[in-house]
Amino acid sequence: MTAALSRLPGLGPRSARRAVLWLIKRRETALVQLLDALGAVQGALVECEVCGNIDTHDPCAICADPRRDMRALCVVEEVADLWALDRARLFTGKYHVLGGRLSALDGVRPEDLAIDRLLARVEQGGVDEVVLAMNATLEGQTTAHYLAERLEAFPVRITQLAHGLPVGGELDYLDEGTLAQAIRARRPVA
Amino acid sequence: MTAALSRLPGLGPRSARRAVLWLIKRRETALVQLLDALGAVQGALVECEVCGNIDTHDPCAICADPRRDMRALCVVEEVADLWALDRARLFTGKYHVLGGRLSALDGVRPEDLAIDRLLARVEQGGVDEVVLAMNATLEGQTTAHYLAERLEAFPVRITQLAHGLPVGGELDYLDEGTLAQAIRARRPVA
Numbered sequence: 001m002t003a004a005l006s007r008l009p010g011l012g013p014r015s016a017r018r019a020v021l022w023l024i025k026r027r028e029t030a031l032v033q034l035l036d037a038l039g040a041v042q043g044a045l046v047e048c049e050v051c052g053n054i055d056t057h058d059p060c061a062i063c064a065d066p067r068r069d070m071r072a073l074c075v076v077e078e079v080a081d082l083w084a085l086d087r088a089r090l091f092t093g094k095y096h097v098l099g100g101r102l103s104a105l106d107g108v109r110p111e112d113l114a115i116d117r118l119l120a121r122v123e124q125g126g127v128d129e130v131v132l133a134m135n136a137t138l139e140g141q142t143t144a145h146y147l148a149e150r151l152e153a154f155p156v157r158i159t160q161l162a163h164g165l166p167v168g169g170e171l172d173y174l175d176e177g178t179l180a181q182a183i184r185a186r187r188p189v190a
Numbered sequence: 191m192t193a194a195l196s197r198l199p200g201l202g203p204r205s206a207r208r209a210v211l212w213l214i215k216r217r218e219t220a221l222v223q224l225l226d227a228l229g230a231v232q233g234a235l236v237e238c239e240v241c242g243n244i245d246t247h248d249p250c251a252i253c254a255d256p257r258r259d260m261r262a263l264c265v266v267e268e269v270a271d272l273w274a275l276d277r278a279r280l281f282t283g284k285y286h287v288l289g290g291r292l293s294a295l296d297g298v299r300p301e302d303l304a305i306d307r308l309l310a311r312v313e314q315g316g317v318d319e320v321v322l323a324m325n326a327t328l329e330g331q332t333t334a335h336y337l338a339e340r341l342e343a344f345p346v347r348i349t350q351l352a353h354g355l356p357v358g359g360e361l362d363y364l365d366e367g368t369l370a371q372a373i374r375a376r377r378p379v380a
């Protein structure tokens with residue numbers, strides 16, 4: 001259950017353990033209420049057929065929002081990533097959830113992900129930019145590379161999230177890979 | 191002593207605590223030897239008058255190395271940052287150590303840092319690019335801003351380290367500030 005809870009956006013493994021302990025201590029009241037609430041929500045939740053987001057409506061609130069920019073499409077691995085990015089409130093376009101990342105180890109191939117659906121959305125037109133927002137892991141970057149190649153055929157700008165120092169990052173605490181990337185991708189001071 | 195050790199490049203607070211325990215257990219042998227070695231090194235160490243690096247020679251090995259690119263100058267807060275960046279082995283230019291960062295809280299003003307010496311090095315000519323490699327903290331970024339303004343008077347390119355996802359960074363574990371920066375600074379897939 002800790003593992004399950006720690007997948008909730010905003011809950012790291014440590015907060016998840018604290019939450020589990022809190023729930024166990026109050027299992028007669030809080031746990032029953034939570035289970036009820038989760039059951040109710042579970043029944044109401046659907047996967048958006050357009051983007052793969054999880055919401056109470058299909059299409060989801062983001063896909064249905066006319067104020068969001070249809071010309072920018074941000075591709076993420078999981079729904080949790082979509083929620084994390086949307087909390088940062090900087091991206092005003094639409095999303096596309098792949099449902100995972102390519103992995104030789106776990107036997108995840110392109111046909112196991114929502115890639116055809118992504119290409120169909122781009123082919124349909126109206127998209128100017130596809131932002132590849134994969135995790136900065138080996139498998140995430142392999143997936144981004146693969147998608148970039150598949151998207152080359154379309155007249156869209158393909159971008160990726162910036163890699164470098166995280167907010168609060170102190171140089172002598174960061175790993176050499178991150179420092180190397182931060183130097184390689186250094187940019188003019190605005 | 192844990193605090194002192196944790197300032198060593200590559201030693202976080204936890205590794206430092208382990209190292210201290212290890213030393214205390216072997217205080218008759220290892221601790222005495224370490225103190226001897228540190229004393230010997232201490233006597234041999236000098237601050238490089240050019241860049242502020244700590245080495246057994248002045249000018250330091252980096253300043254004295256003719257294979258390093260004199261046209262690129264990387265400005266860091268502390269010597270530990272210089273060592274961290276140099277371990278990443280991607281930057282082939284020279285360095286300049288400020289000896290701290292501007293801080294209203296700690297009362298650190300421009301004249302407390304090696305800023306005049308930096309401007310003198312740039313004014314001397316031969317430098318094409320100044321890389322501001324401050325920590326991604328509020329004070330680090332304030333310092334970078336201040337330096338960028340002071341350097342505007344010179345015909346040099348002013349760049350800064352890339353900010354964004356650290357290596358291995360998974361979107362739903364990263365803070366919103368880092369995600370916002372990663373989106374804002376997104377770049378074309380090469």
Ligand SMILES: [Zn+2]
Binds near residue numbers: 049053062
């Ligand atoms: Zn949707």
Ligand SMILES: [Zn+2]
Binds near residue numbers: 240242243
């Ligand atoms: Zn030097």
